[in-house]
Each structure stands twice: as structure tokens, then as C-alpha cells.
Amino acid sequence: MGNQALLEIDNVSKSYGSTRIVDPFSLTMNKSNIIALCGGNGAGKSTIIKMVTGLTQPITGTIRINGLLWRKERMNYAKQLGYMPDDFHFQEALSVFEYLSFYASLKKSTKYVKETLEIVGLWDKKSQLISKLSKGMRQRLLLAQAMVSxxxxxLLDEPTNGLDPHWIKTFQEIIICLKNNGQSILFSTHNIAVAEAVSDQVIFLRNGVIIEKVNFMNGEDRDLSKYYKAVFA
Structure with missing residues (x-):
């Protein structure tokens, strides 16, 4: 496979009716990268992530993971990724352990359930019903579901929503550790501080349009506060 990129997004766009959600968007992502899609509500961040997962299809362009196209090799394509949605309806009668074990069995990765729950700080809650979990704990369980295989x-959609400052810091440590172990992370966020702390590259979006790209690997300034008004005003 040589130096082939892990993720190649080539001129994808998305519209609903006459409303353009994402203008032509391109991204190349290599192994052991963390890239943040940063912007406010309606910026197009979640739509881009959903297009990469295959949950929604672009009206133009192509997406490849390890050279695989979703339309042609769906099963192999899906095996390359883990997805944490922003909004998810749990089966609340399940325990934490039962929930993650179910998803791990689908991915043939049940041997990693205990390890993954320990990483996200939920092993001591393994017998607790999901209906009893706080918003932050549910977010951590969703992260575990994405990680377990x-x-x-x-692909993480607003992963720090509902997390307290301690767990935001822990989340940052977790994804940096994953990167150091060879995994890549593409995540959406409206939290510039999180993007600033962990990313190799930050792509700022507004109304489906890229307004700025900052590549820290090229030595660009890691202070992103100057982009706040352009993104959120």
C-alpha cells in the first residue's frame, strides 16, 4: 500500500433540497493524525463525518479509507472505522457491560471490553444500567463503543459534549494516546480549546464552507483564539 493516505475526501458536497449543507470539501489524512473540524451549529461538521461513515452519501465527490470506496466494499470499509455519534438513543435497560459487549461482539472484539471500559473510566460502572448514567458517562460509553474494535x-462527532473539565482533559489524553499507538482521529467540535490542545490540523467551517485551515505540523501558531469571531460571529 506504500504511502497511501488513510483517509481521502475528494470534493464531496451535500445538499438537502435547495439548501447547500457542505460546499465541495477535500481532506487527506495520514496514519497517526488528529484532525478537528471546528465550527458552530450548522457549520457542516457532523454532515462531513456522517458522509465518511457512509450513513449519508455526498451528492458529489468520493471518499476512500485505505483506498476502499464505501459503495464498492462496504464491509471492509466499515471495518476500518469506529464512529461516535453526537446524538444516540441507548437501550436503557442494558448495563454498561452488556451494551459494550453487544457492540464488541458485532465487531469481533469482545476481548477488549474490559480494557476499553477501563480507559474511559467506566469499568467500576460496568453493572450499572444505562438509564442511571449521567450525560457525561453516556458520552464516555459512546466513545468506548467507537474505540472497542x-x-x-x-470518527467522533462532538465527543466532549456533556463532559466536565476533568473528563475533557482525560479525553484529550486518550486520543493523543490512540494517535501514538497508530490510530487516526477525525472529530468535530465547537470547542476551540480542545481542537487547539490535541490536533495536528484544524479545519474551520462556517455554513458548510472552509474558512481557514491551520496545520500545526507545519509549525503554525497553536493559538486559535484569533479565529473565534470568524467562526462563531
């Missing part, structure tokens, strides 16, 4: 690419 140790995919090459993690």
Missing part, C-alpha cells in the same frame, strides 16, 4: 480511523 481498535479501528484505524475514529
Amino acid at each position: 481498535k479501528p484505524k480511523l475514529l
Whole structure:
């Protein structure tokens, strides 16, 4: 496979009716990268992530993971990624352990359930019903579901929503550790501080349009506060 990129997004766009959600968007992502899609509500961040997962299809362009096209090799494509949605309806009668074990069995990765729950700080809650979990704990369980198969690419949609400052810091440590172990993470966030702390590259979006790209690997300034008004005003 040589130096082939892990993720190649080539001129994808998305519209609903006459409303353009994402203008032509391109991205190349290599192994052991963390890239943040940063912007406010309606910026197009979640739509881009959903297009990469295959949950929604672009009206133009192509997306490849390890050279695989979703339309042609769906099963192999899906095995490359783990997805944490922003909004998810749990089966609340399940325990934490039962929930993660179910998803791990689908991905043939049940041997990683205990390890993954320990990483996200939920092993001591393994017998607790999901209906009793706080918003932050549910977010951590969703992260565990995405991580449990140790995919090459993690797609995380607003992963720090509902997390307290301690767990935001822990989340940052977790994804940096995953990167150091060879995984790549593409995540969406409206939290510039999180993007600033962990990313190799930050792509700022507004109304489906890229307004700025900052590549820290090229030595660009890691202070992103100057982009706040352009993104959120």
C-alpha cells in the first residue's frame, strides 16, 4: 500500500433540497493524525463525518479509507472505522457491560471490553444500567463503543459534549494516546480549546464552507483564539 493516505475526501458536497449543507470539501489524512473540524451549529461538521461513515452519501465527490470506496466494499470499509455519534438513543435497560459487549461482539472484539471500559473510566460502572448514567458517562460509553474494535480511523462527532473539565482533559489524553499507538482521529467540535490542545490540523467551517485551515505540523501558531469571531460571529 506504500504511502497511501488513510483517509481521502475528494470534493464531496451535500445538499438537502435547495439548501447547500457542505460546499465541495477535500481532506487527506495520514496514519497517526488528529484532525478537528471546528465550527458552530450548522457549520457542516457532523454532515462531513456522517458522509465518511457512509450513513449519508455526498451528492458529489468520493471518499476512500485505505483506498476502499464505501459503495464498492462496504464491509471492509466499515471495518476500518469506529464512529461516535453526537446524538444516540441507548437501550436503557442494558448495563454498561452488556451494551459494550453487544457492540464488541458485532465487531469481533469482545476481548477488549474490559480494557476499553477501563480507559474511559467506566469499568467500576460496568453493572450499572444505562438509564442511571449521567450525560457525561453516556458520552464516555459512546466513545468506548467507537474505540472497542481498535479501528484505524475514529470518527467522533462532538465527543466532549456533556463532559466536565476533568473528563475533557482525560479525553484529550486518550486520543493523543490512540494517535501514538497508530490510530487516526477525525472529530468535530465547537470547542476551540480542545481542537487547539490535541490536533495536528484544524479545519474551520462556517455554513458548510472552509474558512481557514491551520496545520500545526507545519509549525503554525497553536493559538486559535484569533479565529473565534470568524467562526462563531
